[in-house]
Amino acid sequence: MAVMTSERPKVRPPYSGGASPASRRDKLRRKLGDNALGYLFMAAGIACFALFSWYPLVRGVILSFQQVNFVTDPIWVGFDNFKAIFDDPLFYTAWWNTLKFTVLALILGYLVPFAIAVVLNEIRHFKGFFRIAVYLPVMLPPIVVVLLWKFFYDPGNGLFNTVLSALHLPTSDWTQSPKMSMISLVLVSTWANMGGATIMYLAALQNIPGELYEAAELEGASIWQRLRHITIPQMRFIMLVLLLLQIVATMQVFIEPYQLTGTTNPDTITVMVLIYRYAFTVNNDFGLAAAMSVLLFIVLGVFSAVYLRVTRDKD
Amino acid sequence: MTSDTRTLISGTDLNRRRNKVIYYTLLTVLMITFIVVFFFPFYWMVTGAVKHPAELVRPTPTFIPESWHWDTYKLAWEQLNIAHFFLNTLYYAIGGWFVQLLVDVTAAYALSKLRPVGGKLILGGMLASLMLPAAALLVPAYLTVTDVPIFGWNLLNSPWALWLPGAANAFNIYVLKRFFDQIPNDLLDSASMDGAGRVRVLWHIVLPLSRPVLAVVSIFAVIGMWKDFLWPLLVLQDPEVQTLSVALSRLSGTNQVPLTEMLAGLVIASIPMIVVFMVFQRSILGGLQAGSLKG
Numbered sequence: 272m273a274v275m276t277s278e279r280p281k282v283r284p285p286y287s288g289g290a291s292p293a294s295r296r297d298k299l300r301r302k303l304g305d306n307a308l309g310y311l312f313m314a315a316g317i318a319c320f321a322l323f324s325w326y327p328l329v330r331g332v333i334l335s336f337q338q339v340n341f342v343t344d345p346i347w348v349g350f351d352n353f354k355a356i357f358d359d360p361l362f363y364t365a366w367w368n369t370l371k372f373t374v375l376a377l378i379l380g381y382l383v384p385f386a387i388a389v390v391l392n393e394i395r396h397f398k399g400f401f402r403i404a405v406y407l408p409v410m411l412p413p414i415v416v417v418l419l420w421k422f423f424y425d426p427g428n429g430l431f432n433t434v435l436s437a438l439h440l441p442t443s444d445w446t447q448s449p450k451m452s453m454i455s456l457v458l459v460s461t462w463a464n465m466g467g468a469t470i471m472y473l474a475a476l477q478n479i480p481g482e483l484y485e486a487a488e489l490e491g492a493s494i495w496q497r498l499r500h501i502t503i504p505q506m507r508f509i510m511l512v513l514l515l516l517q518i519v520a521t522m523q524v525f526i527e528p529y530q531l532t533g534t535t536n537p538d539t540i541t542v543m544v545l546i547y548r549y550a551f552t553v554n555n556d557f558g559l560a561a562a563m564s565v566l567l568f569i570v571l572g573v574f575s576a577v578y579l580r581v582t583r584d585k586d
Numbered sequence: 587m588t589s590d591t592r593t594l595i596s597g598t599d600l601n602r603r604r605n606k607v608i609y610y611t612l613l614t615v616l617m618i619t620f621i622v623v624f625f626f627p628f629y630w631m632v633t634g635a636v637k638h639p640a641e642l643v644r645p646t647p648t649f650i651p652e653s654w655h656w657d658t659y660k661l662a663w664e665q666l667n668i669a670h671f672f673l674n675t676l677y678y679a680i681g682g683w684f685v686q687l688l689v690d691v692t693a694a695y696a697l698s699k700l701r702p703v704g705g706k707l708i709l710g711g712m713l714a715s716l717m718l719p720a721a722a723l724l725v726p727a728y729l730t731v732t733d734v735p736i737f738g739w740n741l742l743n744s745p746w747a748l749w750l751p752g753a754a755n756a757f758n759i760y761v762l763k764r765f766f767d768q769i770p771n772d773l774l775d776s777a778s779m780d781g782a783g784r785v786r787v788l789w790h791i792v793l794p795l796s797r798p799v800l801a802v803v804s805i806f807a808v809i810g811m812w813k814d815f816l817w818p819l820l821v822l823q824d825p826e827v828q829t830l831s832v833a834l835s836r837l838s839g840t841n842q843v844p845l846t847e848m849l850a851g852l853v854i855a856s857i858p859m860i861v862v863f864m865v866f867q868r869s870i871l872g873g874l875q876a877g878s879l880k881g
Binding site: 305306308312313315317320323325330390391394402405407408413421422423462467473481494497498523526543546550561564568575579 | 592593594595596600609612613616617620621623624625627628630631634643644645646647688689690692693695696697700701702703705708711712715716717718719720721722723724725726727728729730731734735750751753754756759784785809812813815816820830831832834835838845848849852855856859860862863867870871874875876
């Protein structure tokens with residue numbers, strides 16, 4: 272519409288309205304034009320969201336109460352899918368493993384980047400080098416990280432066991448040992464992902480007003496006291512945000528167990544792996560997978576909602 | 587030894603002799619640790635591929651290859667058909683970037699400057715999707731792609747299965763809209779006075795002004811497409827159309843690929859991302875920092 276009229280050099284009504292004494296009809300025409308063009312411009316976006324975000328959400332909930340085979344019409348089965356997954360012993364294993372992964376990943380992946388950021392913020396040399404180094408793994412495709420670490424974890428001739436035995440330390444079967452497999456997955460995941468959190472912490476640290484530290488120093492506060500009473504309280508917001516983001520991200524862990532320990536290993540099967548199994552391997556039961564997804568959605572939704580609430584208040 | 591912003595430890599404190607020693611010791615330890623932890627794996631990957639296959643699986647790994655077989659990269663590229671999957675991924679990434687920009691820029695412009703009736707509601711609906719964890723939508727989104735409602739398309743094994751869901755990116759729309767909001771309406775008004783239509787204003791004024799935000803959105807779009815794994819694994823099952831990540835995962839499961847060629851494949855899959863990082867590190871790290879401060 273505007274494309275057609277823009278050929279003629281004609282005075283167009285203003286965006287903000289105020290300046291020109293446009294007549295009522297002009298104003299109305301502008302509004303109509305903007306609305307039509309606006310919806311034309313949003314059409315593709317609305318279609319993409321409707322088809323691939325809003326509709327799947329509804330479909331997922333419906334699906335969790337259905338049995339589907341894509342040949343005959345879906346059958347409504349009430350809560351049968353939920354009952355079935357509650358009866359599956361793997362259901363509890365998967366949630367327990369996911370919880371374990373999340374907690375371990377938080378201990379490592381949440382505190383380590385904070386510590387690194389605090390230390391790096393005091394470093395006056397090679398600032399660029401440290402930032403690039405810590406963020407480099409984040410750039411790698413996750414499959415590269417995971418397959419590379421598979422070489423390192425090899426119990427026979429992997430790098431880790433070689434180094435450990437050279438240092439006369441106990442070696443491990445890593446991903447193949449029931450005790451170490453989960454920790455192995457957490458280590459890869461932390462190496463690959465901690466760069467993002469570190470960079471964000473660094474940015475937040477640089478935003479702390481220097482006068483606070485100067486004042487505290489004049490009062491005779493030690494480094495630990497300054498860290499405890501200035502740095503950490505000033506970082507509270509970003510720490511909360513990253514905590515929530517990280518919980519949501521780590522609970523959806525998939526590629527590490529999928530590639531390193533397999534989808535059938537009860538030591539590392541996670542909620543996402545179980546969803547994948549229900550839907551895409553042996554069972555091909557989309558109803559079960561959808562029921563599991565709905566439960567995951569409810570759990571993660573709580574964290575997401577808190578996150579949105581927290582960040583909106585800040586605005 | 588000067589620093590622009592005052593941090594936990596003051597510059598004068600650091601300049602005391604004893605603290606200087608501590609500082610430089612710490613700096614050295616950190617440098618070595620960072621090199622070992624973050625760069626050594628790359629070195630090992632690049633040189634591992636060059637080793638003779640027998641040397642690679644020896645119980646005591648060598649740190650410097652005894653013989654250099656650079657042709658392993660060529661073999662991986664040609665025989666493993668890494669070239670094919672590399673080009674697939676490149677095509678998906680560039681196409682996905684274009685579709686994302688086209689869909690999200692127009693939508694954000696409409697929401698920011700044209701402000702049609704009901705725009706707020708639609709924006710709210712889009713932003714609400716940020717709350718949806720990707721995992722929860724996986725199964726129904728997969729089923730949707732196999733049979734898109736209204737249109738009746740089956741997008742399995744088609745690039746559109748990546749591009750269309752990728753365009754439903756609320757984060758892009760939010761960032762773009764916020765940037766467009768800051769462009770003063772007076773500026774656009776004066777352009778309108780000169781007879782420019784809304785589309786021309788977008789193309790000739792808004793977009794050139796938005797270069798920094800477009801750069802950040804573009805870079806993250808390409809990185810996201812290149813790194814994606816689970817979704818392409820599900821919707822691109824035909825080996826012919828697979829992405830490099832999915833193909834590497836499949837090849838690693840066959841146990842028929844020489845490990846050196848596998849490593850070469852991993853290196854090749856990383857190169858574009860490392861190049862992007864080296865060229866755009868300012869935008870990437872800056873974008874992250876800006877994101878963290880605004881929340």
